[in-house]
Amino acid sequence: MPVGRRQLIVHGSQLGLAASVVGLAGCAGRMEVKAAPPAENGIVRIPLASHPGLEVPGAAVALDIEGLDDQVLLVHGPDGFSCVTRKCTHMGCKVEYDGAAGHIQCPCHGSQYENDGTNKKGPAKKPLTQYTATLDGDAVAITIA
Ligand code: FES
Numbered sequence: 001m002p003v004g005r006r007q008l009i010v011h012g013s014q015l016g017l018a019a020s021v022v023g024l025a026g027c028a029g030r031m032e033v034k035a036a037p038p039a040e041n042g043i044v045r046i047p048l049a050s051h052p053g054l055e056v057p058g059a060a061v062a063l064d065i066e067g068l069d070d071q072v073l074l075v076h077g078p079d080g081f082s083c084v085t086r087k088c089t090h091m092g093c094k095v096e097y098d099g100a101a102g103h104i105q106c107p108c109h110g111s112q113y114e115n116d117g118t119n120k121k122g123p124a125k126k127p128l129t130q131y132t133a134t135l136d137g138d139a140v141a142i143t144i145a
Contacts, residue, residue: 030096031060031062031073031094031096031097032062033062033063033064033071034061034062034063034064035064036063036064036065036066038066039065039066039067039144039145041145042143042144042145043141043142043143043144043145044063044065044141044142044144045136045139045140045141045142046061046063046074046139046140046141046142047138047139048138048139048140049138054074054076054140055076056076057076057077057078058076058077058078058099058100058102059075059076059097059099060073060074060075060076060096060097060099061073061074062074062086062094062096063142065142065144067144068085068144070085070086070087070129071085071086071087071094072084072085072086072131072142073085073086073095073096073097073104074133074140074142075097075104075115077102077115078102079115080134080135081133081134081135081140082115082116082117082130082133083130083131083132083133083140083142084104084113084115084116084117084128084129084130084131085117085128085129085130085131087128087129088106088108088111088124088128089111089124089125089126089127089128090106090108090109090111090122090123090124090125091108091109093106093107093108093109094107095107095111095113095128102115103115103120104117104128106124109123110123111123111124113127113128116130117129117130131143131144
């Protein structure tokens, strides 16, 4: 089913990461979770140099951020960066990014979300929790507080 999948595994120890950053994925499939740097003043900075695939639209990285109950998905879509929880609002499965289709998808029952977490297709009826993600120099700043 998945085609065109790209993955990049970043070792937390090499980046001085405290939690886990997930992996890069160009389409639906199992994403690998990696450590993210610790938040400073409620902001987690994800260096693009550490995730080269994120430099172009159509990729995503799954992150485990210290202090958050659920992993997040940092997406670089055609309109820029977005960050949402990976917890599907239907029954809680971990959503993934389908870069070929350009949306977030749940592997369990097929719910689809736009890159900003709004609902595209059910059965999920509620949007994914969104965190602000903005390009800040050579990194993406995710606001978690
Ligand atoms: S848990 Fe995601 S669609 Fe059912």
